[in-house]
Amino acid sequence: MQPYVPTRNVLRIRRECATLGPDSRARHRDPVGRSELELAQMQEGKVDEERLVLQMLEDGERVRKLFQGVSEEQARWKPAPDSWSMLEVINHLLDEEREDFRVRLDYTLHRPGEPWPPIDPGGWVTAREYNRRDPEESLTQFLSEREASIAWLRGLSEPDWGATADAPWGPIRAGDIFASWVAHDLLHMRQLLELHWAYVTAEMAPYKPDYAGEW
Numbered sequence: 001m002q003p004y005v006p007t008r009n010v011l012r013i014r015r016e017c018a019t020l021g022p023d024s025r026a027r028h029r030d031p032v033g034r035s036e037l038e039l040a041q042m043q044e045g046k047v048d049e050e051r052l053v054l055q056m057l058e059d060g061e062r063v064r065k066l067f068q069g070v071s072e073e074q075a076r077w078k079p080a081p082d083s084w085s086m087l088e089v090i091n092h093l094l095d096e097e098r099e100d101f102r103v104r105l106d107y108t109l110h111r112p113g114e115p116w117p118p119i120d121p122g123g124w125v126t127a128r129e130y131n132r133r134d135p136e137e138s139l140t141q142f143l144s145e146r147e148a149s150i151a152w153l154r155g156l157s158e159p160d161w162g163a164t165a166d167a168p169w170g171p172i173r174a175g176d177i178f179a180s181w182v183a184h185d186l187l188h189m190r191q192l193l194e195l196h197w198a199y200v201t202a203e204m205a206p207y208k209p210d211y212a213g214e215w
């Protein structure tokens with residue numbers, strides 16, 4: 001395998017993934033913070049729970065397709081020392097599913113005023129040794145947590161998507177958390193695709209994929 005020179009996209013993923021430290025996602029989601037007044041003026045939106053839950057179900061399957069069957073070497077491979085491997089992405093999705101989105105949405109809807117349990121997605125990557133884990137077991141665990149999330153979401157009774165929590169960076173609504181949960185899958189599927197692209201590019205060197213078009 002030739003060394004892979006990271007593209008701008010890999011670097012963009014590193015910046016955009018909201019996992020560089022505890023609760024650092026605030027910095028790009030809501031960089032200036034919203035005042036209580038601004039929040040009150042926000043319109044309440046309609047949420048098509050059924051469609052979104054179906055998408056989450058299918059996105060779980062899409063993640064499975066993007067990861068299942070890759071070799072162990074590819075699963076642990078990083079295009080650059082500070083990039084994530086596919087295995088790290090899968091374990092990030094697992095812990096985000098179990099300890100972040102579902103928990104925080106639950107607190108926002110059902111335990112108003114109670115502080116969220118802390119998370120450290122960026123630190124967990126190394127502290128929990130994601131890249132040393134078993135790939136198949138990691139995927140199975142993520143899919144099992146996704147199944148639990150689907151059941152939990154389907155069990156919600158008339159959720160108030162406008163319910164607000166005091167996040168460390170300012171107020172956030174249940175609907176914002178739900179939207180972020182769905183979008184988070186897409187963000188990391190893009191990252192998995194990027195890692196596939198980078199791996200093939202490195203594997204095939206000195207042949208180049210330029211004829212495919214610009215990545």
Ligand code: NI
Binds near residue numbers: 017184188
């Ligand atoms: Ni993330």
